[in-house]
Amino acid sequence: MRELTSPTMVREIIRTHGFHVRKSLGQNFLLDANIIERIVQQANLTEQDLVFEIGPGLGVLTRRLAKDAGKVIAVELDNHLLPILAETLADYPNAEVVHGDALKMDFDRLAEERTEGTFGPQGKGYKLVANLPYYITTPILMHLITQGFHLDVLVVMMQREVAERLQALPGTKEYGSLSIAVQYYTIPEIVLKVPKTVFYPAPDVESAVIRLTRRSEPPVQVTSEEGFFRVVRAAFGQRRKTLLNSLTGSGLASKEIWQKVLAEANIDPGRRGETLSLEEFATLANTFMQAKL
Numbered sequence: 001m002r003e004l005t006s007p008t009m010v011r012e013i014i015r016t017h018g019f020h021v022r023k024s025l026g027q028n029f030l031l032d033a034n035i036i037e038r039i040v041q042q043a044n045l046t047e048q049d050l051v052f053e054i055g056p057g058l059g060v061l062t063r064r065l066a067k068d069a070g071k072v073i074a075v076e077l078d079n080h081l082l083p084i085l086a087e088t089l090a091d092y093p094n095a096e097v098v099h100g101d102a103l104k105m106d107f108d109r110l111a112e113e114r115t116e117g118t119f120g121p122q123g124k125g126y127k128l129v130a131n132l133p134y135y136i137t138t139p140i141l142m143h144l145i146t147q148g149f150h151l152d153v154l155v156v157m158m159q160r161e162v163a164e165r166l167q168a169l170p171g172t173k174e175y176g177s178l179s180i181a182v183q184y185y186t187i188p189e190i191v192l193k194v195p196k197t198v199f200y201p202a203p204d205v206e207s208a209v210i211r212l213t214r215r216s217e218p219p220v221q222v223t224s225e226e227g228f229f230r231v232v233r234a235a236f237g238q239r240r241k242t243l244l245n246s247l248t249g250s251g252l253a254s255k256e257i258w259q260k261v262l263a264e265a266n267i268d269p270g271r272r273g274e275t276l277s278l279e280e281f282a283t284l285a286n287t288f289m290q291a292k293l
């Protein structure tokens with residue numbers, strides 16, 4: 001079969017299958033072989049690797065992944081794409097398509113089942129490479145990094161604005177609870193900026209590829225992860241307010257308790273939440289958890 005990166009070929013496949021591109025499912029198909037090459041390179045795949053893909057679409061990235069990896073499992077929600085994928089992946093026996101919603105997928109269980117335990121909780125870690133459906137970028141990312149899946153590295157394309165939030169540092173306008181969650185579990189690095197013109201149809205926003213390398217240990221010690229993230233969300237609840245007012249407004253505790261906690265944690269209550277580092281958030285949350293006991 002000819003390469004799937006030619007716009008004529010893509011249009012032909014779509015037409016012969018009577019397929020309708022669904023913008024509501026974030027369907028923007030990649031058309032640039034060079035970009036695909038650069039995305040795949042970031043994952044350093046070998047024949048020993050299991051790699052997941054979310055949303056294979058027409059299978060253009062899937063085919064390239066299957067050339068380097070031992071096995072590819074691609075999770076696609078749109079059942080109208082299944083007959084197309086059966087055709088475009090026919091020559092790639094190591095690429096398997098699973099029909100389902102990536103948001104609900106237990107990737108560890110899937111890895112374990114489809115590799116007889118070589119990968120997953122009792123076996124080796126695996127990788128994920130995807131051009132994500134942008135309408136659910138954040139929930140998919142949160143699902144992938146907070147569930148304890150044995151994902152060693154994720155190379156994912158997303159809206160550039162979201163990618164910038166993931167690697168944002170304290171004191172910048174992009175820094176928020178999403179930056180903290182991602183930086184707690186992974187080391188994020190934007191590796192490629194991608195223009196709208198390499199997709200069919202072109203999305204409304206610019207894109208970027210980010211590599212997220214899972215940390216073996218969290219960068220800060222917290223007494224409770226749930227408590228830590230609750231305090232982080234409370235601090236960012238009202239961005240234009242001071243830390244003290246934002247924390248109080250969250251309803252987690254009274255103003256008096258927060259005043260005491262901030263004093264004990266040695267953090268100025270007049271600061272804004274977005275200036276606190278990961279370490280300071282850990283100190284704040286740990287002090288709060290202790291005050292609550």
Ligand code: SAM
Pocket residue numbers: 025026027028029030031054055056057058059060061075076077078081100101102103131132133134136
């Ligand atoms: N990988 C292809 C490419 O690069 O050309 C397509 C990427 S397109 C941006 C996103 C893909 O994700 C589409 O195929 C879409 O149908 C699929 N998708 C949307 N929501 C999904 C979900 N919840 N779970 C799995 N796949 C989903």
